[in-house]
Amino acid sequence: MTDLTQLNLADARDGLAKKEFSAVELTQAHIDRVAASAALNAYVLETPEKALDMAAASDAKIAAGEARPLEGLPIGVKDLFCTKDVRTTACSNILGDFTPPYESTVTQNLWADGAVMLGKLNNDEFAMGSSNETSRFGPVVNPWKTGDTQLVPGGSSGGSSAAVAARLGIAATATDTGGSIRQPAAFTGTVGLKPTYGRCSRWGIVAFASSLDQAGPITHTVRDAAMMLNSMASFDKRDTTSVERDVPDYEAALTGNIKGLRVGIPQEYRVDNMPAEIEKLWQQGIEWLKAAGAEIVDVSLPHTKYALPAYYIIAPAEASSNLARYDGVRYGARQQGVDIDDMYAQTRAAGFGDEVKRRVMIGTYALSAGYYDAYYVKALQVRRLIAEDFTKAYEKCDVLLTPTTPSAAFELGKNVEDPLEMYLNDVFTVTVNLAGLPGISVPAGLDASGLPLGLQLIGKAFGEEELLRTAAVLEEATGFDAQPQDWWSA
Amino acid sequence: MSVDEKMVRRIANLARIGVTDDEVPALAKELSAIIGFVEQLSELDTDGVKPLTSAVDAKIRGREDVVTDGGYAEDVLANAPEKDDAYFAVPKVVE
Numbered sequence: 367m368t369d370l371t372q373l374n375l376a377d378a379r380d381g382l383a384k385k386e387f388s389a390v391e392l393t394q395a396h397i398d399r400v401a402a403s404a405a406l407n408a409y410v411l412e413t414p415e416k417a418l419d420m421a422a423a424s425d426a427k428i429a430a431g432e433a434r435p436l437e438g439l440p441i442g443v444k445d446l447f448c449t450k451d452v453r454t455t456a457c458s459n460i461l462g463d464f465t466p467p468y469e470s471t472v473t474q475n476l477w478a479d480g481a482v483m484l485g486k487l488n489n490d491e492f493a494m495g496s497s498n499e500t501s502r503f504g505p506v507v508n509p510w511k512t513g514d515t516q517l518v519p520g521g522s523s524g525g526s527s528a529a530v531a532a533r534l535g536i537a538a539t540a541t542d543t544g545g546s547i548r549q550p551a552a553f554t555g556t557v558g559l560k561p562t563y564g565r566c567s568r569w570g571i572v573a574f575a576s577s578l579d580q581a582g583p584i585t586h587t588v589r590d591a592a593m594m595l596n597s598m599a600s601f602d603k604r605d606t607t608s609v610e611r612d613v614p615d616y617e618a619a620l621t622g623n624i625k626g627l628r629v630g631i632p633q634e635y636r637v638d639n640m641p642a643e644i645e646k647l648w649q650q651g652i653e654w655l656k657a658a659g660a661e662i663v664d665v666s667l668p669h670t671k672y673a674l675p676a677y678y679i680i681a682p683a684e685a686s687s688n689l690a691r692y693d694g695v696r697y698g699a700r701q702q703g704v705d706i707d708d709m710y711a712q713t714r715a716a717g718f719g720d721e722v723k724r725r726v727m728i729g730t731y732a733l734s735a736g737y738y739d740a741y742y743v744k745a746l747q748v749r750r751l752i753a754e755d756f757t758k759a760y761e762k763c764d765v766l767l768t769p770t771t772p773s774a775a776f777e778l779g780k781n782v783e784d785p786l787e788m789y790l791n792d793v794f795t796v797t798v799n800l801a802g803l804p805g806i807s808v809p810a811g812l813d814a815s816g817l818p819l820g821l822q823l824i825g826k827a828f829g830e831e832e833l834l835r836t837a838a839v840l841e842e843a844t845g846f847d848a849q850p851q852d853w854w855s856a
Numbered sequence: 857m858s859v860d861e862k863m864v865r866r867i868a869n870l871a872r873i874g875v876t877d878d879e880v881p882a883l884a885k886e887l888s889a890i891i892g893f894v895e896q897l898s899e900l901d902t903d904g905v906k907p908l909t910s911a912v913d914a915k916i917r918g919r920e921d922v923v924t925d926g927g928y929a930e931d932v933l934a935n936a937p938e939k940d941d942a943y944f945a946v947p948k949v950v951e
Binding site: 462465468606607609671674675678679694697700702703705706709711724730731746751785786800801 | 859866867868869871872873874875886887889890891893894895897900902906908909910912916917919928931932934935938944946947948949
């Protein structure tokens with residue numbers, strides 16, 4: 367039998383339908399591979415028994431001719447999604463051994479469509495980071511490496527990106543607040559889709575910055591991303607910003623035809639010190655889409671350079687408010703104090719890591735009396751200017767093409783001491799969150815040292831069908847099929 | 857504007873994050889660097905621009921004011937660090 371962990375989601379679905387293998391066999395192959403992959407530290411909790419139970423139930427469904435859209439397909443879940451009776455920590459010490467008595471809407475949707483849970487995936491603590499180095503469970507290691515140098519898998523969804531790249535799950539759930547799906551996808555040669563804000567319910571996802579957070583998948587292919595989004599997206603009354611809108615069949619949108627599509631190239635994304643290879647890949651992307659019949663249009667997003675500074679007010683401000691709930695009273699790890707205020711302060715001092723403390727403190731500062739207008743209101747005004755840049759650009763084009771990141775994956779530990787340097791990773795992705803738009807990173811090539819690089823497509827609000835259709839054409843043109851060499855299996 | 861040590865202590869207190877004397881100088885430096893970075897925003901003229909709080913142009917949905925959920929105190933308390941009967945337990949607040 368072929369190696370079942372080599373299959374993508376669509377092929378595994380087809381193989382199950384043709385009864386070439388069973389869901390239990392498919393799941394067992396992934397469980398075995400996960401068990402041998404401790405060197406990557408991608409999973410923070412493995413749930414093999416649960417996975418096999420779910421797979422057996424899927425086999426029964428398939429035998430009865432009642433297969434659901436993701437029947438029997440084993441996936442990993444970012445530890446930011448609450449999973450009923452399965453420990454959920456957001457990779458923070460402050461959540462202790464929190465075991466939710468409920469399931470997030472997105473994961474519930476996936477299980478209702480037949481998907482199988484392999485376990486919980488590592489991430490930056492509370493999704494705050496771009497390298498997966500702030501997790502309480504330690505860093506994730508990128509399956510790709512240069513020589514003997516170990517690299518980061520991107521963040522905050524580094525467990526998700528590493529797991530898919532290393533074939534420790536056919537797909538994974540992830541979340542994106544400033545680039546946390548697309549940047550790790552670019553660093554690992556995988557596809558990462560951040561849907562429009564409001565497309566997937568935030569209910570049951572540990573909150574970081576509520577006006578920016580959005581769930582999406584990391585997958586091998588664009589078709590797989592469409593399959594995952596078909597299940598993950600829904601209208602949910604329990605999320606007040608969930609948008610009441612039908613979920614189209616995203617897979618059916620992949621027609622392969624983008625003739626006449628207008629692709630915008632934002633001039634402001636040519637940043638200083640961008641490696642020539644990335645500039646070259648971007649040009650190549652333009653040529654690929656042109657050859658497929660798209661029209662290339664120069665556009666301007668003049669406030670791009672202000673997106674990161676605005677983000678580093680807005681996201682910490684929302685985080686400082688969201689994370690106020692971790693007070694050692696209702697859940698998580700409590701530290702004793704001399705009185706209740708001291709108990710709060712000691713609990714939070716011990717429970718939060720350095721990056722989380724920094725962001726909560728920046729947010730608290732920006733929201734405090736005397737600084738609120740100068741920082742928080744100002745950032746929200748700039749946010750509107752950034753959103754309006756996109757509105758104007760979309761008068762001239764249908765989608766935008768940009769690089770996903772300003773560099774390939776970097777060395778573990780390289781940026782840990784310099785938060786600002788780390789923040790610059792999100793320079794091309796963060797505008798999309800501020801404007802609430804959908805974006806996707808598609809692996810497009812390898813750099814001179816053999817590391818994957820991604821191109822990003824940005825769509826109109828709720829334009830996921832057009833976005834995915836374009837991404838699939840781009841994917842086809844790249845012919846990208848590189849995989850990391852397996853150095854980690856024990 | 858830079859964040860001095862006095863400000864670090866003030867913010868830490870507002871955020872209910874305990875900081876030791878040893879941590880304060882490094883925090884002042886880190887927070888100042890971040891504030892210095894975000895101060896680029898002051899270059900922009902935003903007079904008359906309406907703040908954008910959410911990318912979704914939706915009104916908050918209303919619903920009938922009826923109980924739709926609840927009745928499982930045990931689940932709610934299951935993760936509590938300390939509990940007493942059907943209550944969360946905290947250090948004494950009122951003398």
